[in-house]
Amino acid sequence: MALTPSELALIEKHQRDLESRAHTDELLLRYYLGAQRVEHLGMAIPPNLRRFMVIANWCRTFVDTKNARQQVRSLILPGEETADPKLRAIWDASNLSAHTSMFNVDRMVYGRAFMSVGANEKDKSLPLVRVESPREMSAFVDPRTEVITSACRLYGATDEDLSPKLVTLLQPDATVWAAKDQGVWVETSRDEHRLGSVPVVMHLNRRRSGSWSGESELTDLIPLVDAATRSLTNMQFAQEAHGIPGIWATGVTKGDFVDAQGKPVPQFEAYFDVIKILSDKDSKWGQFSAADLKNFETALKVYGTQASTVTGFPARYWGITSTNPPTEGAIHADEANLTRGIEADNEQVGMTLGWVAALALRFATDTWVDGNRVRVDFFDPATPTVSQREDALAKRRAAGVLSREGYWDELGWSEARKAKEREYLARERAEEVDPYLALVREKGEVDRAASEPAVVG
Template identity: 65%
Template sequence: MALDQSEIDLLNRLRARLGARRRHDELMWRYYLGQQRIEQLGMAIPPEMRRFLVITNWCRTLVDTINDRQQVRSLVLPGQETADGDLRAIWDANNLSAHFSMFNIDRQVFGRGFLTVGSNERDEDLPLVRVESPRQMTGVIDARSEQMTAAARFFRSTNVDGARVSCSTLYRPNVTVHTELRRGRWVEVDRDEHNLGAVPVVMHLNRRVSGEWEGESQMSDLIPLVDAAARSLTNLQFAQEAHGVPSIWATGIAKGDFVDDKGQPVPLFEAYFDAIKILTSKEAKWGQFSQADLKNFQTALEIYGKEAANVSGFPARYFGLLSSNPPAEGAIRADEARLVRSVERQNEELGMSLGWVGALAMRFRTGEWVTGNRVRVEWFDPATPTVSQREDALAKRHAQKVLSREGYWDELGWSEARKAKEREYFAAEAGDPTLESIDRTLRNADPAGLGE
């Protein structure tokens, strides 16, 4: 079946939309890598100093720190309270613990991220879940139902003849079409009539606002400050070269006075850095100007660091503002309160997208939609771990019989596999007469349980 005109028009429209974002996406990617070009370095810096440009890559610090604090603990089906083993098997089979980081970086850098779900020919029980590049994919959303009606991925590939060709994959609710661009026109290569009833693509928009279906980069507030800090550091290098070494003045001498023991002129560089000056003129006098004070650059960078902490919600130490004494555990948690709450809010939004992915995966696995159509995602605590405080609180709850052993394990964030292993250990201990005898002896020696 050949492509009809409506599908060709849809592909061209989506390709044009993706092309319109290409320049902005490339700029955001360069900022994440710390390879951006600063348009204005300042009036005091000559063009030759551009090669000395230094980037304070706070953008990567921002993105990677948030990404490091977002770890999925479990996937739970609607109406259930424990992690679902089938969903965990799909997660593990697709290496999503690692691939989720790519998706998370995409949505923070480019303002949007994409996940696709497809059937697995090798194992129907483990559908394929893939992270797609936002620089290759775009979609169409129905504003009323807030559901995706079409999506397309555009990429370069090698055909059977070994030539590099432009390809696309068009996703519709009941069909997926694979095409190639030949002589400026899309030609169908393969068609999958899956009759799923939904586009197998989930798009996550970062910082979306009502009435808009566009995302915003997480780095957008930080970029002007990164540029300002780069200018200050580059100016600092120029000041070090030009004014950091004290200048020397001399009177009563001429250029011919600087000669070696053979009467040959000494290069000015050597004459400048020689520790011993020998001159025959009685009128010769030497002096030294005061060196430049470069502390103003440090002050400027501290101002930029404080403003970066303000707009990002990060503690100031993430931007180089360190105190002489390391903070205590309680101080760390208080300092990170705004960052932690921001990550928790982002987890809520990401949980919805991952929940839709889980529902799609279960639809491919079982052939039926999940009740409620969305999987619940539970996350690890995004705060900096303080093991002693957490263990102390959990031990007290368990001692007061307000927290079960299984609940204790859940609070520790143990996986279902780890909990199953512990149950086996407890069962083995209960059936081991040697361990039971030792335990009885310990109880008799210490009936109060004081451990003395």
């Protein structure tokens, strides 16, 4: 079956949407990688000295720090209170712990991120969930129902030819694969799945009402990164040019700066050996003051303070530290804005991941989740110490407001870990009721240890 005119037009529309974002996407990626180009410097540095440029890669620090604190703990079906083992199996089979990390980087860098769900030919009960590159994926949304009407992945570009060679068009009832042949899209495969929903979920970062485009988390930080980069580069150039004090001398000629063979002495050697070189009693020399680089340090602290303001991060993330290390409580208080910001992000990201999980269950079970909403729980994004967390949980448990199972949930134990602990507790209770069982078990362990061969170091 060949592509219909409407499908061809839809592919071209998606391709134009991607092309309109390509320049901005490339710029944002370069800032995340610390490979951006700073066009204007504070002083006129010759092109051959541009190698002194130092990138203050605060963008990667910002994104990776937030990403590291967004760890999914469990997936829970509507009306349930415990993690669903089926959802966990799908999560593990698709290695979504790593994929979710990529998803978070995409949404924070580009302002949008995509996840797709597809059938697994080897095991239908474990559908394939993948993160799609925002630089290859485009999606259109019905503004009334807020449902994706079509999505398109254009890929296969090379360094020699940046235009895509392959395309996957995803629609509610069919997925079409096509390849470009002599400049024309030609269908290669088609799946009439009749799902009734596009198997792609799109997340828009910082979306505003009336808009279906996201915003990068780096928007506010980029101008400060440029400013810090200029200061660091200027400081390094100033250090090279003026960090070593200049020397002046009078009553000397070029002939004084030669070696025993009459060859000119290198400038660096002459700088350190000037006292030895000046043999004329009427010659004089002196030293200029070295450049004071303190102003660059002050400028960088100003930029770091502003970066802390616009991101909500503690100032120490931008190199502003105190002499004495902060205490546990001070660290927790200092990260209050950072923690609350990540909790707000988790609410949005959790909603998107919940839709993905519901879509995956549809592929696995052929039925939709009631309400099409899976609840996603995250680990605490703050950085409490083990003693702080255990102390708080022990107090809740003692007050009777937290169950044993709830205690385990707060510790982040997996279902397998909790099942093993239940087994241990059941064994302990049985031994308390019948001490003979404990003696039998202890003797069995001793006999097993005696039968094992000794290991010679």
